[in-house]
Amino acid sequence: MPSTRILLAKRLKLTTAALCVLVLSLATPLLLHQSRAYSLAENGVRSLDRFRATLLAMESVSAERGPANGALGADALNAPSLRLPLINARAESDRRLAVLRSLVTSQACPGCTVERASVDAVQTQLAAARKQVDGLIAQPLEQREHDAVLSAVNEMIAVIPSFGPLANASSAGVVRGDPNALNCVLVARLTAQLREQAGLLGSTFTAALTAHRRLSETELFAQERAKGRIEELRSLIAARVEHTPVGSAIYQRLASVYYDNGMSYMARVRAMALHPEGANLTAAELAAEYVPTMQPIVQFRDYVLDLAETEVKGHRNDALMLLVASGIGTAVVLYLLLIASVYFRRRFVQPFIQAADIIMAIADGKLETPVPHGEHRLEIRSLFHAILVLKENSIEKMRLEHERNILLRELETVADTDFLTRLLNRRAFERKATATLSRRAGTQAKQVLIMFDADRFKQINDTLGHAAGDLALQTIGRLCSEIWHQPDIVARLGGEEFAVLTRVDDAFEAVAAANELRRRLASTALELDGVRFTVTLSFGISLATQTGRETLDALLLRADKLLYSAKLGGRNCIVSDIESSTSH
Incomplete structure (x- = not known):
């Protein structure tokens, strides 16, 4: 009989172990999938932070061209106050580049080698372009050669494409983490390009305004190319805004302020700049009038980025909840299996072994072996359980009647009371x-x-x-x-x-x-x-x-x-x- 007892216990343990292995084999792929999904979603959130920081840094560097063009077109050497907007713009660009560098060099982005290289390239190019601008600003206005001014403007423009690898890598990480954020990412990217092209359009006037001359054919061609790209971006953004939940009200403000007012203003400046003596306008005056019309572009971009952040973080939270739920579900199933095993052994295996021992003892002639009277234990326990249920139901009924009486009294008071004065009605x-x-x-x-x-x-x-x-x-x-x-x-x-x-x-x-x-x-x-x-x-x-x-x-x-x-x-x-x- 001891061998029978041990055999039954071993078989029960083996059965329990086999069921646990089966549960784990079924749950492990699910847990791995949810873990990968959460990891991708978390990386998508971090990628969105880098994507936002990239667009903000790109915007600051692009916006820096406005005060730089104004300083190039003015006698900043004899009027140091004209350099103050440029100094502030450069400080903002440096601040945002520092934020971007901290994101791509942090421990949360160990694989951001492309991003780090791109930040280094941007900062190197920007430093060289700034040096060329500072060299021209240090010269008297009449000594600034047209080609040198045009070269300095182009050097500042050439910095922006270096942000491309940064934007591509971070936007790809966002979409991998949450494909539903693709549309917002694309609209934000297109809007950032629109901001750059809008700034580029303004920069094409700098050299001519500085020299007080008529626009050259090269400049006219550059303007037409920028305007064509702006119209192309306008169509692409409008198509995505029309068929997506991206807010149309803020986009309408962009269209009204920039496409209508800003582009109309640039058309008027272009018409003046076609006169032989050029436009009676400085680069700083153009920037003061034109740059504010580009602000709705930035606001629309930030709005779309906020939508993307809401979507990506919501997806990340959902993935985390699914991962936690899967882990808790697996643990609960394993725990229930162990509890069921212990319960089965106590309620069925042990009584069966005890019955077998009694039968073998009786078979051996040990008739004095006591037989437990357990056959009525379940019925008695059920009876007491039924009485307990009846008691609990009675208590619950009394409680409900008491609450009903209180509610009736409250309703009667409300029905009799004037709500304003708290007197009787x-x-x-x-x-x-x-x-x-x-x-x-x-x-x-x-x-x-x-x-x-x-x-x-x-x-x-x-x-x-x-x-x-x-x-x-x-x-x-x-x-x-x-x-x-x-x-x-x-x-x-x-x-x-x-x-x-x-x-x-x-x-x-x-x-x-x-x-x-x-x-x-x-x-x-x-x-x-x-x-x-x-x-x-x-x-x-x-x-x-x-x-x-x-x-x-x-x-x-x-x-x-x-x-x-x-x-x-x-x-x-x-x-x-x-x-x-x-x-x-």
């Missing part, structure tokens, strides 16, 4: 007041109905607005709650009209309470949006008969007539049938 007032009046017969206490409303309330709403009217009503409700308490019945009947049914030993107590409300409200300065105003009340007070036969409607009608008398009597006063005089 008309329906609740009529119900409670009717019940109270029906119980007054035979008692010594007196029931007094007080009706009042705000004077010239419509004028407050019309002149100060409904918010002022609401503030007045809320203030009246607050003061009523401070003056009257249970069992007094206080309600807003509707609009600016209120009613109170109060039980007092002396009817004049009701008049005194009404007078207190009248005085306190009249002396309370309300303020809304800097405007201060006050509200007064007119009261009609009627004493209920002691017979118990008078209805609420009759009592309301009498109080309403008294209230009307108070209105006719000049408002902000009390008229009652408790005494013949009128209280002011």
